[in-house]
Amino acid sequence: MKPRFLTGLLSLLMPAMVLAGEYDLTVDRVKIDTGDFVKEGIGYNGASPGPVMRFKEGETVKINVTNNLDEMTSIHWHGLILPFNQDGVPGISFPGIKPGETFTYEFPIQQAGTYWFHSHSGFQEPDGAYGAIVIEPEGREPFRYDREFVVQLTDKHPHSGDRIMRNLKMMPDYYNREQQTVGEFFSDASKNGLMNTVRDRMAWGDMRMMKADVEDLQGFTGLINGKGPDQNWTGLFEPGERIRLRFINSSAMTYFDIRIPGLDMTVVQADGNNVQPVNVDEFRIGVAETYDVIVHPKDEQAYTIFAESMGRSGYARATLAPEEGMEAAVPQLRDPARLTMADMSGMPGMDHGSMAGMDHGGMDMGSSEDMSGMDHSSMEGMDHSNMDSMDHSNMEGMDHGSMTMGKEDKSDPFYAKGSGLMPKAANGGKFLSYADLKAQDPLYEDREPTREIELRLTGNMERYTWSINGVKYEDADPIRLKYGERVRFKFVNETMMTHPMHLHGMWSILDVGAGQWNPIKHTVSVNPGTTVYMETEVDAPGQWAFHCHLSYHAAAGMFRKVIVEGGPDSTQAKTDAIAEDGGEV
Amino acid sequence: MNASKLFVAGMALSMSATAFAAGAHDGGHGHGATSGEPGKASEASRTVTVEMYDNYYEPEEISVKPGETVRFVVENKGNLVHEFSVGTPDMHEAHQEEMMMMVEHGVIQGGKLNHDMMNMDMGNGHSMKHDDPNSVLLEPGQSKEVVWKFSDKGNIEFACNVPGHYQAGMYGEVNFE
Structure with a gap:
């Protein structure tokens, strides 16, 4: 909170020194060619995905959005911390952008990292209305790389x-x-x-x-940067270079398991926030999440970026290569998850x-059992004779829970024990878990939450209704928070689907059990049969959207309005001004 | 389960003498390079201060003459545990496996070192003390010295082998004049 205050103060004292950039975006009907099929869709500046918007931390941006559609539109800047009336959710932040109208967004950039933007109107986002945001930090990056690529995924379906x-x-x-x-x-x-x-x-x-x-x-085709598997988006590199890949999952519904056979990946950022680096062989990216990884290809050869959908019904594929046209083998899809x-x-x-x-x-219990649930009685046959020289008195501080008993034996605590969704690396190596994510430089001081709010994620697959605490959006009261409090949200997933929960406007401090090092995210994935906690420092006045980011779950009612009451006078929310007529979200 | 195996593996893996052992089977780059040897402070031609942040060094490169002895004063100005280790890329890679084990055993815990665990007798006189002469492992705020005599030209880096840090870019080049 302190840096933000300072930035504000600086901008008051030295208005001439504040960077300001002006950008134009048009919202257009576009043609989308996946290689498997061609369809009409919606894009920005004439293409889907739209452009990569590059901002600089500390800059104030002005973005003119012109709606060339014959229906209302909107742009939400996913993961950006900004005044609520710039957040782009019709009916909550503003009325929306009418056909033919130009709406100008203006807000300060007070963070760095990889984010994205998309329409928050109807199903324009699954129809193609999305793009990437890259924000360069004010200081140096806490890691080194020679070049970078945005790798933006989606699940393009032939149907609207x-x-x-x-x-x-x-x-x-x-x-x-x-x-x-x-x-x-x-x-x-x-x-x-x-x-x-x-x-x-x-x-x-x-x-x-x-x-x-x-x-x-x-029945979708996985796209990377708008290209289908056969169109093979390719990023060029010189052997020996370090490459930063900014993965963004802009899918409507699809989680992807991502690997680059032959390359180790080091995860350095999640949802735009730097994390303590983790070396992995594979990671799962939930809908709306971002992960930045660094790879270091040393050889003069091509590498396949392979992104299998979590249920193995489809995949996206791209290539890193020293020369255009070079390809590496494309792996087979693994058996469907059940x-x-x-x-x-x-x-x-x-x-x-x-x-x-x-x-x-x-139920696949055997191989995924972790140490904490281990039945120690079954260890009787263990041969302790080799351990005589060990001084056990020093072992009190040892944390057996965090011990890795051979990589593939470790189960991910963010999945139900025995879950059919439990991820495993294709090469038997390390698969990233939420439990591995630790903030590199925690934004907030750790403190006791002031209260807990339980949100049961509920639904009835047979009627395709999705809800929170059994109540869908149109029948629900808003969640009311008080400016200055720290709320602990308890997600209890009572459905059999995975839900990527996205709170607008304020950070989601994901509880991975690391105290002050808990990472901050904008989207928190809650697996079936699990309970996940996150905390939020309520530091942004106004009203915000809070929803499952699976497009059809949000539309079916797994959605809430959050109202933050109180706050500094100067920023006191004028929420009454928001017309209800653009109320489609 | 595999608890016994893990401990056997732990005991067999020595945390000491890494620099020399790894140096001996270096050569993947064909230079036949070694990183040098521990130096005597009295023979140091100069002192180089290296500051460690989360997760990078300042400076990120230094120049030395073949045969020169340099006294490094290494300061951890970050919030995480960091290492300063002189070696070839292959040596660093080999050492990273040991460092991974130190994390898995709770020796390295984000911003803290568990000194009891480091001193624990792993059997056969081995421990996870991290006392190689070519490197220091520092908690935030700590400062220590490494005196190193660079031998010949070669592909030498100083690096932090806390898991993930080297790969993320926490290394610096040693250039031979």
Whole structure:
């Protein structure tokens, strides 16, 4: 908070020294060619994705947005800290931008890193209305690289967003191609026994879910920087250079597991905020998240950037190469992920009694068990004889919980134990976990939260309704916060889908158990059957959106308005001025 | 489970004598280079102050003459634990595995070192003391010296091998005049 105050003070004292940049964006109907299909869509400055907007920390930006569509539009600057009336959510921040109108955004840039922007009107974002934001810091970057690329992913579907929503509402499994078949029933029955299989299927039926619902939207083509797998976006490098890749997931619905076979990746930033570097072989990027990684290709060869969807129904692919036209092998998609009963464990009303006969054999418990849940009685056979020379008295401070027992044995505490979604690196190496994310330079001092707010993530897949605490947006009261408090949000995911929760305007301090080193994010992914905590320093007056960033979940009602009451007089929110007529969000 | 195996591995891996051991099988770059040897403070031609921040050095390169002995005063001005280690890229890579183990054993905890763990007897006279003469491992605010005699020309860097730091760019070049 202090640096922000200083920036404000400086801008008062030295108005002539403040950097100011002016930018123009047009919102246009565009043609999108994925290599698999061509469709009409929406873009910026004549293309989808739109341009990479490059800002400098400390600058005040003025952005003129001209709406060339025949419908209302808006731009939300995802992850930027700014006055609420510049946040671009129709009905919450402002009325929206009418057809033919130019709206000028103006706000100070008070952060650095990788972000993105997108329309917050209807389904314009899944239809192509998104772009990247790169903000250069005032001081030096706390890492070194020779060149950088934005790597912006999306899940481009041949259908328009409106049509997808209609189909999902009519038939929630419309786009689910991985449903289990009658044939699979009989093969499961012969493997697991008929009664176990029947019980398993009945349990899933009770939950109004289909067992393969890792992704409720399949049939997309994964794009990187607007290019389909065959169009192969390529970034050029000289061997020996260090390259910063700014990954942004601008998908409507799709999580991607990303790897670059042959290269280690060092994660240095998450959601625009620097983290203590972590070396990984693979990472999962939730919808709306960003991760910056540094790679160091030493050889004169091409490398494939391979991004498989979490449910393995599709992929995006790009290439890093010393020369245009060079390619590396493209891996095969791995087997589809299947949810397990563990992913359902958060669901209320589940009759656990009827599950007594359940076959746990399919739950993948063995290999993913971590130390904390370890049954020590099974260690009796261990040979302690080699350990005689060890002085156990010094071991009291040892943290067994954080010990890695061979990389592939480590389970990710942010997934339900035995979850079918538990990520594993394709090469058996290190897969990034939220638990690895530690702030490089914490923005806020650690302090006790002033109160806790529980948000149950709820839904009914059969009717394609999504909600918070069982109430969808149009029926819900806003969440009221007080300026100056620190709120602890408790997300309890009672559905079998993963929800990337995005609070506008204020940082989400993700509780990874690292105290003052907990990382700050703008989007927090909550896996099925898990409870995740985040804290927010309520330091931005006004009213803000807070929602699941899966486009069709947000539209179905997993959305809240947050009102921050009070605040410094000068910035006292004038929220009454916001017309309700542009109220589509 | 594998607890016993881990400890055996831990005991077998020595944290000491790394510089020389790793130096011996260096040569991946074909220079046949070694990084040099511990120097005597009395023979140092000059003192170079190296400041460590999160996660970079100032300065990020130094120039030396072959055979020169330099006294480095290393100060950790960051909020995280950092290392200053002189070696070839291959030596740093080998050392990074040991440093990873120190993190996994809770020896390096963000901004703190667990000294009890460092001194723990891992068996066979080994420990995780991190007492190689070519490097120092410092908590925030700490300052220590490394006196190093550079031998011949070669691909030498000073680097922080706390996991991830080297890869993120916490290294500096040693240029031979």
